[in-house]
Amino acid sequence: MIDDEILAGIEAVLMITDSAVTAEDLAGSLGLDEETVLEAIQTLKADYDGDEHHRQRGFEIRHVAGGFRIFSRGDYHEVVKDFLTAGQSAKLSQAALETLAVIAYRQPISRPRIAAIRGVSVDGVIRTLLLRGLIVEAGKEASTSALLYATTPQFLDTMGMNAIDDLPDIAPYLPEDADVAELGAxxxxxxxxxxxxxxxxxxxxxxxxxxxxxxxx
Missing domain, CATH: 1.20.5 (Single alpha-helices involved in coiled-coils or other helix-helix interfaces)
Structure with a gap:
């Protein structure tokens, strides 16, 4: 039987990551062997799926891209979608505005580069912006195959602009030695x-x- 502390440790890592984590990486960070990690993940998966004595959770562990991630359960896709898209006129959060600004000025840009510039995970914010129709997938990065994101015509309409070139110059707001073109790249x-x-x-x-x-x- 897997110790509760091990289960909690794996949950903690999977909850904060914005990409799949391999069993090898989990084992290394928690000081365990891969067999124990895989057994723990199966225990967590069964717990989340529920049984006759325990309810099913609204999230699940999936094996994707060679690793593991926690996702909201597919059965509740419509609930999540309705929540994220409710009140399209509602103001975007500060995190969403910052992420949207990075995409607008650096598009097309990948999620890892956005996260590197902002210094935090942008996984949830990207989903919100996609559902709001403000950004769209725009191909893949040649070197990493990571999805690229760009703004949409709806973004221009919302901002009252005719073209992306209408964005204000941010140079005056940056330190004198900052080179915007070098950010992230x-x-x-x-x-x-x-x-x-x-x-x-x-x-x-x-x-x-x-x-x-x-x-x-």
């Missing part, structure tokens, strides 16, 4: 430059301090 190089600049500043500060010390002496 070459974030490693940009971070390396920033780290290098910080190191140079620290070296300059150290040299200045040493010089002041000599003058004082």
């Amino acid at each position: 070459q974030d490693t190089e940009v971070l390396a430059e920033i780290d290098g600049a910080l190191d140079d500043d620290l070296d300059d500060d150290s040299d200045s301090a040493a010089e002041m010390s000599r003058v004082a002496d």
Whole structure:
């Protein structure tokens, strides 16, 4: 019988991930062997599916893309859809607005790149924007095969624009040394430059301090 703490640990990981997690990765993060992880997943799956003594949950574990994820149960697709699409005139959340802005300025862009720019999972927000008709799938990224997303004519209509070129220039709102074109695409190089600049500043500060010390002496 699988320990409750192991079951809870696997649940915790699967609840926060925005992509499928392999049994190998789960085993490594929890310090278990893969056989135990697979047995635990089957235990959780049976628990979620319910039986004559326990109710069926509104979510389930699915084996997808070589790993495991927790999804809302397919039986309740219409309920979830109605909830997400209820009140189309309702304001978007801050998270949805931020994600929509990233897509608008960087389209077409993949979900992993959006998540990297925002620093949080955007899985649920992407689904909401798709259901609202504000974004659409626009092919796949050549290097990773990840789905790409772009804004729709409905987005332009909602924003009162004729074309995506009507988006305001965001450069004035960014730091002077920020290069919007590099965001996400070459974030490693940009971070390396920033780290290098910080190191140079620290070296300059150290040299200045040493010089002041000599003058004082």
